[in-house]
Amino acid sequence: MCLAIPMRVERLLPEGKALVRQDELETVVDVSLVQDAQPGDYLIIHAGYAIEILDPAEAGERLKLLAEAGIRPASSESL
Amino acid sequence: LSPESPERALAASRLQEIRRLAESLGREVRIMEVCGTHTVSIRQAGLRSLLPQNVRLLSGPGCPVCVTPAGYIDLALSLLDRPDLVLATFGDMLKVPGASGVSLASRLGSGRLRILYSPAELPELARTASGPVVFLGVGFETTAPTVASAFLQAARQGIDNLYLFAAFKTVPPALRALLADPESRLDAFLLPGHVSAILGLEPYRFLEQSDGRPGAVTGFEPLDLVEGILCCASWQPARGGWRTPMRAWCAPGATPGPGRSWPSCWSRRTPCGGDWAPSRAAACGCGSATEARTRRCASACRPCGTPSLQVAVAPGFFWDAWNRRPVPCLAGPAPRKAR
Numbered sequence: 001m002c003l004a005i006p007m008r009v010e011r012l013l014p015e016g017k018a019l020v021r022q023d024e025l026e027t028v029v030d031v032s033l034v035q036d037a038q039p040g041d042y043l044i045i046h047a048g049y050a051i052e053i054l055d056p057a058e059a060g061e062r063l064k065l066l067a068e069a070g071i072r073p074a075s076s077e078s079l
Numbered sequence: 080l081s082p083e084s085p086e087r088a089l090a091a092s093r094l095q096e097i098r099r100l101a102e103s104l105g106r107e108v109r110i111m112e113v114c115g116t117h118t119v120s121i122r123q124a125g126l127r128s129l130l131p132q133n134v135r136l137l138s139g140p141g142c143p144v145c146v147t148p149a150g151y152i153d154l155a156l157s158l159l160d161r162p163d164l165v166l167a168t169f170g171d172m173l174k175v176p177g178a179s180g181v182s183l184a185s186r187l188g189s190g191r192l193r194i195l196y197s198p199a200e201l202p203e204l205a206r207t208a209s210g211p212v213v214f215l216g217v218g219f220e221t222t223a224p225t226v227a228s229a230f231l232q233a234a235r236q237g238i239d240n241l242y243l244f245a246a247f248k249t250v251p252p253a254l255r256a257l258l259a260d261p262e263s264r265l266d267a268f269l270l271p272g273h274v275s276a277i278l279g280l281e282p283y284r285f286l287e288q289s290d291g292r293p294g295a296v297t298g299f300e301p302l303d304l305v306e307g308i309l310c311c312a313s314w315q316p317a318r319g320g321w322r323t324p325m326r327a328w329c330a331p332g333a334t335p336g337p338g339r340s341w342p343s344c345w346s347r348r349t350p351c352g353g354d355w356a357p358s359r360a361a362a363c364g365c366g367s368a369t370e371a372r373t374r375r376c377a378s379a380c381r382p383c384g385t386p387s388l389q390v391a392v393a394p395g396f397f398w399d400a401w402n403r404r405p406v407p408c409l410a411g412p413a414p415r416k417a418r
């Protein structure tokens with residue numbers, strides 16, 4: 001129940017839903033709790049609902065760490 | 080982490096730093112990882128074996144499912160005495176025993192116990208059911224708004240047979256209780272990132288205000304956890320106690336949820352007595368409520384003190400679990416609406 005899984009928006013669906021993907025897993029989740037999720041965004045999914053949009057700009061610490069480790073994300077795919 | 084992974088090298092240098100700090104502290108440092116998902120990640124990455132002997136990771140304080148009171152399970156089971164009622168629950172509630180040792184799993188196969196992955200399934204389940212559907216609302220701050228959202232959606236669709244038996248928990252009171260317990264002797268907390276996606280950091284500021292114990296909000300990758308432990312271990316009382324919690328990628332940090340990602344009826348929560356006891360916030364299935372009605376009702380029915388276990392047993396009424404009688408919702412019965 002407590003899992004929080006990052007998944008990427010493939011496309012938006014009617015009624016506040018979106019098709020999301022993580023590797024081989026594709027599923028429909030509710031995105032009504034977050035504002036303006038767009039295709040390509042990474043969402044934190046909990047119990048079938050997106051509870052947060054991962055903004056690369058907000059993930060500063062993580063990106064800094066990756067840079068320190070010599071990993072330079074070329075795109076949001078690397079997040 | 081794979082041997083060739085650059086993250087592994089980074090983790091190794093961070094661990095080296097933790098060892099150096101631990102040595103300079105010269106005493107045992109007790110850090111509690113609050114979330115079970117952290118516990119799993121720590122175990123899978125073998126982190127405990129990599130830490131110096133005087134840095135101890137303690138698992139706790141328990142997930143909202145496993146601390147569910149036996150009385151709650153008993154009442155949920157007794158609801159099934161009503162022959163047309165369907166209970167809906169997350170699967171991890173099945174094995175929690177009631178006072179007599181009987182769990183919900185004993186009712187599998189009855190056709191009246193539905194296991195959900197997501198509260199989003201509730202409106203459709205209720206729409207196709209012939210009788211009342213009661214959802215067992217158990218979870219932390221992460222789960223509560225998803226349930227509220229499903230109930231608001233059901234209300235918008237005019238569904239009038241969906242009820243919530245709420246026993247949600249909140250994290251900060253559990254931490255307060257642990258700090259107040261002299262035997263736990265905790266130095267710091269690793270805090271779950273996804274809870275902060277809803278809560279932000281403010282509810283944890285009391286850690287700073289009381290006697291300056293650090294909390295690090297971290298994600299769930301091994302490197303996130305190592306960073307969190309380093310953040311905790313590098314805290315020294317002489318330096319003033321609180322070090323700004325790190326913001327891992329899973330923990331968006333200081334500008335989060337309330338008001339933005341919470342449905343409006345959940346956005347104001349009234350703290351009340353009874354730490355680690357059931358639910359600060361309860362939405363309710365007040366029959367065919369309109370959204371405004373649901374909001375008003377959720378606000379009026381929010382349990383502050385006793386009775387703290389509440390289930391809506393009919394439009395406008397809750398079941399008072401402690402006194403075993405129905406009590407009217409303060410907002411009054413909602414008007415019935417034709418399907």
